[in-house]
Amino acid sequence: MIPQADPSLRMARHREAIMLAIAQVVDGKSYILGRQVERFEHAFADSLGVQHCVGVNSGTDAIALALRSAGIGHGDEVVVPALTAAATAAAVLQIGATLRFADVDPVTRCLDLDQLHTVIGNRTAAIVAVHLHGHPIDMPRIMQLAAARGLIVIEDCAQAHGALIDGRAAGSFGHAAAFSFYPTKNLGGIGDGGAVATSDSALAAQARSLRNYGWQGRDRISMTAGVNSRLDELQAAILTVLLPHLGTHNAERRDVAGRYRQHLAGADVGLPAEHEGAVVHQFVITVEHRDAVRRILRETHGISTDVHYDSPLHTQPAFSAFQSGPLPVSERLARDMLSLPIQPEVASGAVDQIAAAVVAAVADAASTDSPRQLGSR
Ligand SMILES: Cc1ncc(COP(=O)(O)O)c(C=O)c1O
Structure with a gap:
């Protein structure tokens, strides 16, 4: 039987380097938000050409935390394509916002950009632009539309690691981007993982705080009610091996x-x-x-x-x-x-x-x- 996908074959291909990376984590001193996460965050941000990467627990959390960090929440309406992973919409509801569905283009299968303006209403505060199946959606056009309407744009890059739009990385156009490192993704670990990428320092700082109980820096004081959504050291070490x-x-x-x-x-x-x-x-x-x-x-x-x-x-x-x-x-x-x-x-x-x-x-x-x-x- 030929499987539709088998991530274990990719791990087998890079097994030696992965096993070494795992051993480094086991022998390391810090198992939560340690050197491996920091190293991967820098490498991944560099690969995208953005200033910041915040490693989180999953792609779903990356969307939710990117939206929250951009100030989206209760009462806000978020436009998402009707054809995407359930996670895209679940993340919106998770932060107390509401959904508005937009249809997709029959050719690109991403948001239909000719119709997008028709679903934007008074309560619309954000758009989640999904690069479905790894096909890059026309981000310059979305950003133009969003700027004219004062909307936040989060790129859902769960299926688009390394995709380019006019030579520039998908994930570097929106106010922030969300990545998933689910094992079958183009860049995937051996468990759950995700990241928020952005060049907005305030948004990144907020995401960094929210993923760790709402703490800021070394103070164990919650400034906002955050969550526990940290990328773990093991996944970060493996992703660092696979990223190149x-x-x-x-x-x-x-x-x-x-x-x-x-x-x-x-x-x-x-x-x-x-x-x-x-x-x-x-x-x-x-x-x-x-x-x-x-x-x-x-x-x-x-x-x-x-x-x-x-x-x-x-x-x-x-x-x-x-x-x-x-x-x-x-x-x-x-x-x-x-x-x-x-x-x-x-x-x-x-x-x-x-x-x-x-x-x-x-x-x-x-x-x-x-x-x-x-x-x-
Ligand atoms: C388009 C899209 N968005 C979001 C997600 C959610 O990612 P995760 O499974 O890491 O939460 C996925 C993963 O299936 C996805 O394909």
Whole structure:
């Protein structure tokens, strides 16, 4: 069986250096907010070209703490795309703000920038711009719109480590950016982890305080009611080992994606948009009879796929109260999208086989799956 992703293969590739890094943590004197976290924070900020990086417990917390540190909270409305990880919306609700869903662009699958202004209302205070599947959204355009309306912008870079927009890093445009180091991410650890990146010193100081009970500096006095959301030394040490390889890993992902494109060019599937700065966190095709194609790939060809995401946020019970208008593109994509294996350690040697299986499965599904009801597309 070819897995859709397997982070343990990436760890195996860098095992020796990782085991050394783990040993350093074990033998070190400080297990919480020590040298490893500090070293990683500096290296990651440098890699993005921002002034500050604050290591936190997860990508979800990174979004929540970035928003809170920018002054967003109770009563504020935050615009998020309807098609993203549930975490993007959960982070907004976690800080007591409310949600407003915006539809996505059928080509980029990120926020539809032609429609974005239509969902911004009097109570809107912030936008979370998600670089979905590693496709960089047009941040200069979002920042322009946000400046005109006085809005805070947080970039959700959970799927976009190393992505570039006109040569500049995704994560360096917004007031702050949130990263996840979940194991399957382009830069991932062996557990949970996240970071807030920003060049705003006051915002960074606030995030640094909030992640550690609201303490400031060495005083154990809570200035605000913070949380415990610290990146741990072990994850930081491993991420420091992997960070210098991120460029190579991303180039390998782009190579796999390019070969998929060649193989699937004439097939009956929709291909993801191309972007020279994309980091292809997922290679997501669209296909009719998606669930049948997926089943045939698994059962007949031994290939695992995934779906990111099959339920737009406004259709999920936790968030449905916040729907205020139609979101047809998100719904259509959620029905048709299929994530092929893209992680280089899984897919590099198997692209030809996977692409051929996709072509066969699509033909198979079209002949066996019941036709879609008229008008359902
Ligand atoms: C777009 C997006 N935002 C936020 C998150 C949340 O990250 P974490 O799982 O580290 O909390 C994820 C991770 O799945 C994600 O893909």
